[in-house]
Amino acid sequence: MLILVQGKTNHAKIKPHYYHRYSASCYFTPPPLGGATFSVPFSQNIRKPIIKRLLMTFKNKLVAIINKEIEIGVAMNAVAHMVLGLGNSISAEELRLDTYSDKDGNQYPNISQIPFIILRGKSNEIKKAINAARESNVQYGVFTDTMTGGTYVEQIERTAQTKEEDLIFYGAVMFGNWDTVSTITKKFSLYR
Numbered sequence: 001m002l003i004l005v006q007g008k009t010n011h012a013k014i015k016p017h018y019y020h021r022y023s024a025s026c027y028f029t030p031p032p033l034g035g036a037t038f039s040v041p042f043s044q045n046i047r048k049p050i051i052k053r054l055l056m057t058f059k060n061k062l063v064a065i066i067n068k069e070i071e072i073g074v075a076m077n078a079v080a081h082m083v084l085g086l087g088n089s090i091s092a093e094e095l096r097l098d099t100y101s102d103k104d105g106n107q108y109p110n111i112s113q114i115p116f117i118i119l120r121g122k123s124n125e126i127k128k129a130i131n132a133a134r135e136s137n138v139q140y141g142v143f144t145d146t147m148t149g150g151t152y153v154e155q156i157e158r159t160a161q162t163k164e165e166d167l168i169f170y171g172a173v174m175f176g177n178w179d180t181v182s183t184i185t186k187k188f189s190l191y192r
Contacts, residue, residue: 058114060094061181064173065129066191068120074170078143079118082173086141090175119188126169132184138176144169 064082066075087095096113121129133140145168146159159167174181 058096058178060114060175061117061178062095062112062114062173062175063117063119063181063185064171064191065119065121065126065185065188066171067123067126067169068191069122070170074148077148078170079173081147082141082143082171086139086173086175089139095175117185118191119185120191121188123167123169125188126172127164127167129174129184129188130169130172133172133174133176133181136176136180136184138174138180138184140175141173142169143171 064079066079070078092110097110098113100108100111102108130140130142132138144159144162146162147155147170149155150158174184
């Protein structure tokens with residue numbers, strides 16, 4: 001997350017992952033735009049919407065889809081397992097991980113700049129989204145009903161003995177091209 005701060009000159013200079021308070025214009029060089037530099041004087045009335053759009057330009061999208069028919073504790077467990085697994089296969093650079101620091105100097109590492117959108121749907125809808133992710137080469141993680149209860153060995157065996165059509169999908173998490181993931185997930189509503 002990038003923060004705009006109004007400096008002494010009423011302007012800010014922004015570089016990827018950081019903010020500074022010493023410039024007559026706002027400069028932003030986001031990695032997804034190939035290093036292009038944008039200059040937006042803070043005196044313009046449209047500065048905030050333009051800067052916000054530039055700061056929120058990401059190459060990849062991170063989305064979780066949760067089965068709306070499961071309890072919140074089960075949903076949180078599913079998200080934790082899926083994100084842990086998927087995160088292990090994606091580099092810190094791709095996830096755009098940052099370290100936040102508070103005023104006292106305490107650090108809070110590994111926070112992604114990319115918004116993490118949580119959606120909800122039914123098991124069969126999640127299954128369709130997973131198949132679309134497979135076809136589109138979008139990275140994904142899945143959690144099903146066979147992955148709970150008993151030991152992890154029993155869960156692996158239970159999953160191996162269950163056909164896909166009989167699985168109840170508790171959730172899926174996807175990471176990939178922003179437009180591709182948006183197309184796959186556009187029919188889902190926000191999790192509330």
